[in-house]
Amino acid sequence: MTALLRTPATAVWVVLITATAMSWTLGTQHGTHDHKLASVIILLIAFIKVRLVGMYFMELREAPNVLRGLFEAYCLIVCTLLVTVFLWL
Amino acid sequence: MAKRIELDSGLAKAAVWSGIALIVAMIVAQGFLMHFIPPPSPALSAKELAQRFIDRRDEIRLGCLIQCIFWSFWATWCMAITIFIRKMERGWPILTYSSIALQGGGYVFFILIPMTWGVIAFRPETLDPAVMQIMNDWVWFDFLFTWPPFALWMAVIGLAIIKDHNVPTLYPRWVAYLNFWCAILIFPAGLIVFFRDGLFAYNGVGAFWIPFAIFFGWMIAMSVLTLQAIDRQKTRQSENEPVMASV
Amino acid sequence: MPPTTTRPPPAVAAKKIPGEEGVWIFILGDICVFAVFFTYYLVQRSKHVDLFDLSQSTLNKNLGAVNTVFLLVSSLLVVLAVRAMRVAERTLAQRLILGAFLCGVAFIIVKVFEYSERIAAHQIPTTNGFYLLYFVLTGLHLFHLIIGLGVLTALFILARKADLSEHQWAFFEGGACFWHMVDLLWLVLFPLIFLVR
Numbered sequence: 001m002t003a004l005l006r007t008p009a010t011a012v013w014v015v016l017i018t019a020t021a022m023s024w025t026l027g028t029q030h031g032t033h034d035h036k037l038a039s040v041i042i043l044l045i046a047f048i049k050v051r052l053v054g055m056y057f058m059e060l061r062e063a064p065n066v067l068r069g070l071f072e073a074y075c076l077i078v079c080t081l082l083v084t085v086f087l088w089l
Numbered sequence: 090m091a092k093r094i095e096l097d098s099g100l101a102k103a104a105v106w107s108g109i110a111l112i113v114a115m116i117v118a119q120g121f122l123m124h125f126i127p128p129p130s131p132a133l134s135a136k137e138l139a140q141r142f143i144d145r146r147d148e149i150r151l152g153c154l155i156q157c158i159f160w161s162f163w164a165t166w167c168m169a170i171t172i173f174i175r176k177m178e179r180g181w182p183i184l185t186y187s188s189i190a191l192q193g194g195g196y197v198f199f200i201l202i203p204m205t206w207g208v209i210a211f212r213p214e215t216l217d218p219a220v221m222q223i224m225n226d227w228v229w230f231d232f233l234f235t236w237p238p239f240a241l242w243m244a245v246i247g248l249a250i251i252k253d254h255n256v257p258t259l260y261p262r263w264v265a266y267l268n269f270w271c272a273i274l275i276f277p278a279g280l281i282v283f284f285r286d287g288l289f290a291y292n293g294v295g296a297f298w299i300p301f302a303i304f305f306g307w308m309i310a311m312s313v314l315t316l317q318a319i320d321r322q323k324t325r326q327s328e329n330e331p332v333m334a335s336v
Numbered sequence: 337m338p339p340t341t342t343r344p345p346p347a348v349a350a351k352k353i354p355g356e357e358g359v360w361i362f363i364l365g366d367i368c369v370f371a372v373f374f375t376y377y378l379v380q381r382s383k384h385v386d387l388f389d390l391s392q393s394t395l396n397k398n399l400g401a402v403n404t405v406f407l408l409v410s411s412l413l414v415v416l417a418v419r420a421m422r423v424a425e426r427t428l429a430q431r432l433i434l435g436a437f438l439c440g441v442a443f444i445i446v447k448v449f450e451y452s453e454r455i456a457a458h459q460i461p462t463t464n465g466f467y468l469l470y471f472v473l474t475g476l477h478l479f480h481l482i483i484g485l486g487v488l489t490a491l492f493i494l495a496r497k498a499d500l501s502e503h504q505w506a507f508f509e510g511g512a513c514f515w516h517m518v519d520l521l522w523l524v525l526f527p528l529i530f531l532v533r
Contacts, residue, residue, distance in 0.1 A: 086532065
């Protein structure tokens with residue numbers, strides 16, 4: 001079992017859990033100050049997590065460039081789109 | 090020595106094309122003639138709805154006659170795919186029989202649509218608008234709310250392709266995943282029971298346009314893919330490959 | 337008869353499609369559909385910012401976070417299960433898949449609890465635009481998760497076979513990717529609906 005755990009995916013998993021804790025902390029803080037910056041960071045963290053799941057869990061790191069490229073493009077485009085709509089609409 | 094059982098590619102292709110005819114007829118009759126693509130809004134009052142049937146009474150009657158004919162081709166179109174399912178599965182034909190059962194229900198659901206509109210348009214001037222409203226709602230529920238058997242058949246097709254024992258497979262394997270995906274995507278049609286306006290009303294983008302586009306897009310895609318599969322089978326037969334499964 | 341061979345571990349430099357092409361039509365297509373929904377959610381929010389923010393504050397963020405952890409754990413278990421299969425550790429793989437399945441069930445239980453909290457407070461899909469989208473988006477995700485449990489069941493059954501054909505390997509990896517997709521979607525849904533304001 002320990003042999004199975006010796007893979008980058010496990011380290012990535014720890015990062016994902018930590019990032020989730022960070023987002024949750026940022027998202028549940030109370031106070032009347034403008035929450036926009038925190039929300040943008042939360043969205044960015046979300047898509048970094050999405051990309052990590054794709055690259056390390058779905059093994060797209062070893063996939064042909066076209067497939068990997070499509071997924072990376074998805075992360076970039078959707079993240080940008082959502083942050084833009086959030087900030088400017 | 091196993092008897093050689095050949096595919097009649099002419100009949101099989103005609104069956105596929107009957108499905109294309111079904112789609113064209115729907116666009117002409119339900120769309121242009123009856124003005125029922127998209128559906129009238131469920132938020133209309135009974136009187137407003139009744140007026141639509143009175144105004145386009147003749148077009149609706151004619152459109153319904155046409156639709157009753159062309160919806161029948163749902164059965165023949167499905168069989169073109171089902172004969173391939175039969176060849177993809179080994180042993181006892183559970184997927185094939187499930188397919189036949191699901192499609193049989195399918196064309197009944199479809200034909201009830203023009204039949205009901207025909208009844209409404211039969212005497213729209215004297216029929217109570219509230220009754221007409223219920224019947225019209227009923228038609229749209231029949232069209233959309235009955236999505237599960239169709240999604241189930243898509244899943245059956247996908248499953249048959251995944252389990253296809255032929256080498257090479259009769260359909261490319263990715264077609265299985267296309268079917269699984271379409272099966273999931275038509276699910277929003279089930280939300281029409283909760284909303285009378287907005288995204289998930291029976292004239293909404295989420296509950297009507299998306300499932301509608303997915304479903305008929307799927308029919309077109311499967312038609313093309315089945316025609317290709319029929320051509321491949323013709324080539325296989327002329328190259329004298331051994332028979333794959335007995336009927 | 338289809339060839340039955342266990343796939344050898346991939347060479348370090350070789351590029352291979354995880355699962356098979358068809359799976360990616362499905363996965364990429366599905367995440368694109370969800371991307372449309374994510375965008376639609378934020379556009380709707382921009383028209384009713386105060387309403388959305390107020391309604392959002394009634395959601396149980398802790399339950400949402402707990403569910404995120406459940407899915408992350410289940411994904412790790414699935415990653416380990418695939419690795420176990422590749423070194424022919426069938427029994428371990430089965431246990432790992434079962435673990436992932438149980439995490440999925442835990443998610444559903446928490447979700448049912450979460451939904452009942454909302455319903456008890458008269459916050460239902462027809463209450464306002466926020467709750468409509470909350471229920472539809474999380475409901476659609478839940479629907480995918482339930483299908484994912486079916487996929488995990490299929491993987492469990494495959495893990496019990498002595499030998500997998502090439503197609504069965506492809507399905508195994510593809511099924512694992514489907515489960516990761518369920519996780520991935522929640523990784524966006526939770527912050528988007530519960531935290532962003």
